[in-house]
Amino acid sequence: MGNPGLWTRVFVGILAAVLVPTLVAALVVTLVGGFVDRADPVLLALAILAAIVLWAAILAVVYTRILTDELRSFRDLAERGERADAAGAAQGSALQRVAGALDERNRQVATLADGTGSVPIDDEPGRVVDALVDLVRSVMGDPTWTFAILAADDAVALPPGVYAGDGSGSAEPLVDLHRWASVTLAETETPAARLEGPWGAFMAVDVRVSEGLHGVLLSPWEGRAAPAQAELALLTLVGQTVGTALEHSLLYARVRAQADELTRLAAVQADFLRGVTHDLQTPLTSIGALATELRAAPDLPASADVDLDTIAHQAERLRRMVGQLLVASRLEAGAFTPQVDVFAVPLLVERVWAALRADRPFSLRVEGAPHLAVGDPDRVEQVLWAILDNAVKYSPAGSPISVLVDASHDILRIAVRDEGAGMDEATQRSAFEQFFRSDAARRLAPDGSGIGLYAARGIMEAMGGGISISSRLGAGTTMTLSLPAEPAEAEGPEPVGGPGSLAEPPQRR
Amino acid sequence: MLPPQRPVILLVDDDRTLLSVLSRRVSRAGFEVVTALSGAAALKSLESGWPSLLVVDLMMPGMDGFELCRRVKHIADLPIIVLSAVDASEAKVSALELYAEDYVTKPFDPDELVARIQRVLRRAPAGRTQISLDGGEVEVDLATRRVTTPTGTHQLTPTEARLLQVLAASVDRIVPTDELLDRVWTDADGADPSYLWVTVRRLRRKLEADPDRPRYLLTERGIGYRLASGTPVANQA
Numbered sequence: 138m139g140n141p142g143l144w145t146r147v148f149v150g151i152l153a154a155v156l157v158p159t160l161v162a163a164l165v166v167t168l169v170g171g172f173v174d175r176a177d178p179v180l181l182a183l184a185i186l187a188a189i190v191l192w193a194a195i196l197a198v199v200y201t202r203i204l205t206d207e208l209r210s211f212r213d214l215a216e217r218g219e220r221a222d223a224a225g226a227a228q229g230s231a232l233q234r235v236a237g238a239l240d241e242r243n244r245q246v247a248t249l250a251d252g253t254g255s256v257p258i259d260d261e262p263g264r265v266v267d268a269l270v271d272l273v274r275s276v277m278g279d280p281t282w283t284f285a286i287l288a289a290d291d292a293v294a295l296p297p298g299v300y301a302g303d304g305s306g307s308a309e310p311l312v313d314l315h316r317w318a319s320v321t322l323a324e325t326e327t328p329a330a331r332l333e334g335p336w337g338a339f340m341a342v343d344v345r346v347s348e349g350l351h352g353v354l355l356s357p358w359e360g361r362a363a364p365a366q367a368e369l370a371l372l373t374l375v376g377q378t379v380g381t382a383l384e385h386s387l388l389y390a391r392v393r394a395q396a397d398e399l400t401r402l403a404a405v406q407a408d409f410l411r412g413v414t415h416d417l418q419t420p421l422t423s424i425g426a427l428a429t430e431l432r433a434a435p436d437l438p439a440s441a442d443v444d445l446d447t448i449a450h451q452a453e454r455l456r457r458m459v460g461q462l463l464v465a466s467r468l469e470a471g472a473f474t475p476q477v478d479v480f481a482v483p484l485l486v487e488r489v490w491a492a493l494r495a496d497r498p499f500s501l502r503v504e505g506a507p508h509l510a511v512g513d514p515d516r517v518e519q520v521l522w523a524i525l526d527n528a529v530k531y532s533p534a535g536s537p538i539s540v541l542v543d544a545s546h547d548i549l550r551i552a553v554r555d556e557g558a559g560m561d562e563a564t565q566r567s568a569f570e571q572f573f574r575s576d577a578a579r580r581l582a583p584d585g586s587g588i589g590l591y592a593a594r595g596i597m598e599a600m601g602g603g604i605s606i607s608s609r610l611g612a613g614t615t616m617t618l619s620l621p622a623e624p625a626e627a628e629g630p631e632p633v634g635g636p637g638s639l640a641e642p643p644q645r646r
Numbered sequence: 647m648l649p650p651q652r653p654v655i656l657l658v659d660d661d662r663t664l665l666s667v668l669s670r671r672v673s674r675a676g677f678e679v680v681t682a683l684s685g686a687a688a689l690k691s692l693e694s695g696w697p698s699l700l701v702v703d704l705m706m707p708g709m710d711g712f713e714l715c716r717r718v719k720h721i722a723d724l725p726i727i728v729l730s731a732v733d734a735s736e737a738k739v740s741a742l743e744l745y746a747e748d749y750v751t752k753p754f755d756p757d758e759l760v761a762r763i764q765r766v767l768r769r770a771p772a773g774r775t776q777i778s779l780d781g782g783e784v785e786v787d788l789a790t791r792r793v794t795t796p797t798g799t800h801q802l803t804p805t806e807a808r809l810l811q812v813l814a815a816s817v818d819r820i821v822p823t824d825e826l827l828d829r830v831w832t833d834a835d836g837a838d839p840s841y842l843w844v845t846v847r848r849l850r851r852k853l854e855a856d857p858d859r860p861r862y863l864l865t866e867r868g869i870g871y872r873l874a875s876g877t878p879v880a881n882q883a
Binding site for chain 1: 659661663664667668670671705751752753754755756803804805835836838839840841843844845847848
């Protein structure tokens with residue numbers, strides 16, 4: 138009903154209600170009047186009135202029927218709408234509940250994630266488990282959560298769910314749950330109905346901890362409804378998180394144990410080194426001193442003089458090696474503190490070169506403004522000795538060794554260059570490691586200790602300097618030492634002071 | 647600078663060989679040598695007269711060198727050179743600096759020891775350990791090698807402390823460059839005037855409010871250096 142608009146229908150209705158009876162009445166009266174000849178006007182009016190009333194009655198009957206039908210359909214519609222509304226509302230609140238539950242899950246997962254982040258990494262997995270179980274308990278609002286770790290020889294992956302015993306199992310500890318679950322149990326449909334297992338019904342989540350270790354996260358589930366799928370998913374997530382945390386702690390424990398062992402071995406080695414070094418110190422001092430003294434004796438045969446010289450020189454070498462061991466052992470103990478003094482480097486280089494007594498062409502070049510190095514001259518001498526000794530050892534007889542000393546911007550550099558075999562990159566990278574000796578080094582000088590460069594780097598760095606290698610296989614090696622330095626210049630004019638000037642070139646006394 | 651008669655050096659070490667080697671080397675350098683094989687023996691020998699200087703091995707059975715130094719300093723303010731060993735922890739060594747004027751690490755060249763003995767003896771005979779400049783504005787404690795200025799505390803190196811000690815012994819008077827080089831460095835150091843220039847520059851940074859306009863550590867051009875006390879106050883230790 139109702140293609141035409143409301144007003145069209147009202148207009149047609151009025152037209153029909155008034156015009157139709159008027160026309161009918163007029164027709165009737167005309168016919169009757171024609172019959173009776175002159176019609177009585179009163180009769181005409183009455184006839185018209187009667188026609189209107191009659192028509193109105195007919196219309197009323199017809200319209201009442203139509204209206205009733207419409208009203209009924211309206212009511213039907215309204216009822217249908219109400220029903221639909223009600224259904225929609227029901228659907229909406231269900232969605233809300235689902236959303237709320239999801240929010241709650243998200244919150245729990247987030248809290249767990251945060252919480253596992255703050256669970257202390259500990260070398261004792263038990264403590265980590267305790268912390269995690271506490272966390273799960275507080276997040277799930279369930280103080281009965283617990284966790285068991287089991288060896289996994291016969292472990293079968295356990296789908297998350299509720300498990301209960303069938304009464305046949307003996308009352309073994311929880312550790313056997315896995316076997317128990319995989320052998321004697323099926324996942325129960327109505328856990329509440331099957332409580333006769335050794336430990337009642339449990340919600341269990343399998344946790345893979347590491348190679349060879351499984352764990353089971355457990356919550357007593359006596360008398361509770363079967364878990365929803367989302368609940369199982371959440372618990373699996375919890376299980377995974379716990380497993381990861383545990384795995385980390387086990388790894389940590391293993392690394393810690395290895396580190397402890399290495400520390401212990403290093404301490405043993407350092408002790409040994411210290412002991413040996415200490416035992417060598419005093420006799421070495423005596424040997425060197427005695428040889429020097431004997432040489433000073435009058436009327437010494439020339440051959441004895443040469444031998445004594447060799448003894449003194451070898452004692453000196455040994456003394457320096459022990460000195461390096463001593464530094465290495467102090468570096469190990471973190472107890473190496475060099476003196477701070479100012480000193481001229483070229484003089485030191487010359488002295489060390491002379492002490493080495495190497496039969497080689499040697500050149501020392503000094504460039505840049507004169508500087509004094511700032512550091513421990515005894516230690517720098519030690520380093521120079523090791524570097525120059527290496528340069529001699531690892532280059533062919535007769536090949537030249539050159540040293541370049543230059544300073545700028547308060548840094549002094551000492552570059553020691555040889556024309557020896559050079560080093561490949563791997564050797565250069567490892568050259569400063571303690572006891573490291575390359576194959577080439579072993580071949581060229583079997584008696585080295587692998588301490589020299591290690592001690593050298595420690596010494597240079599402790600003085601705020603450094604040491605670096607520039608080398609190519611077959612193209613020689615340049616070792617460069619760097620040290621803090623100060624310009625060796627007299628001060629400028631100043632208000633206080635007498636006549637004359639100290640600005641004279643530095644001279645060696 | 648050396649006293650007219652030969653200075654007596656007391657060598658203390660538990661190693662007989664080293665003791666005999668050292669005593670020969672030291673006496674050849676013009677010193678009279680007394681030896682002791684233990685701390686107890688060293689203390690006993692002090693009863694019959696004080697040496698000019700002691701050389702003490704740190705590692706000895708029974709009373710160790712550290713304890714001996716402490717007891718010696720309790721008896722008299724005698725200069726001590728310690729022969730330190732590898733397992734002397736650095737903490738112990740720095741504590742030793744309170745007692746020892748110098749220390750030599752084993753193994754060492756006996757010539758080095760002789761040079762150090764000479765240097766310690768050349769230093770101001772009266773152990774001036776406190777220097778107070780400008781009425782206390784700057785305080786120097788030579789025993790701990792610490793300088794306290796209005797802006798803070800600085801640690802002096804042994805060389806800087808020796809330089810200050812020599813200058814303080816002639817406070818307000820010029821000490822010639824050669825004399826400073828001679829008394830602050832050993833012959834083995836090969837020091838030239840540039841050592842003095844740089845050391846003075848570094849010392850001024852610790853001592854002076856404005857190192858470019860020094861008030862205490864003054865250059866006397868062409869002659870040497872002078873420590874100006876400001877208001878001359880110097881505590882004798």
